[in-house]
């Protein structure tokens with residue numbers, strides 16, 4: 001199991017991840033993606049779901065119409081690890097940002 005990133009390492013990673021921020025009061029990162037419509041949002045979720053299953057690393061998320069609010073942390077490690085950074089980076093790529 002990978003260990004949670006240190007505060008400086010997490011901050012350094014976030015500086016390279018457009019739109020991702022730290023969650024207040026919890027060792028996790030979050031971003032709200034906004035798409036053109038529900039089909040785009042759900043298509044994004046479907047693509048992320050396949051990647052997440054392959055990596056055995058899954059997002060917490062909440063979809064309303066064309067927005068997808070995502071929170072990432074590594075439950076087994078109790079914080080943000082490289083796995084979360086990799087998934088966040090992949091999500092940005094899939095969303096084209």
Ligand SMILES: C[C@H](O)[C@H](O)[C@H]1CNC2=NC(N)=NC(=O)C2=N1
Pocket residue numbers: 056057058059073074075076077
């Ligand atoms: C048994 C299985 O490998 C684990 O429960 C995986 C599944 N997906 C996971 N997803 C996330 N976000 N954190 C985890 O610690 C995690 N653990």
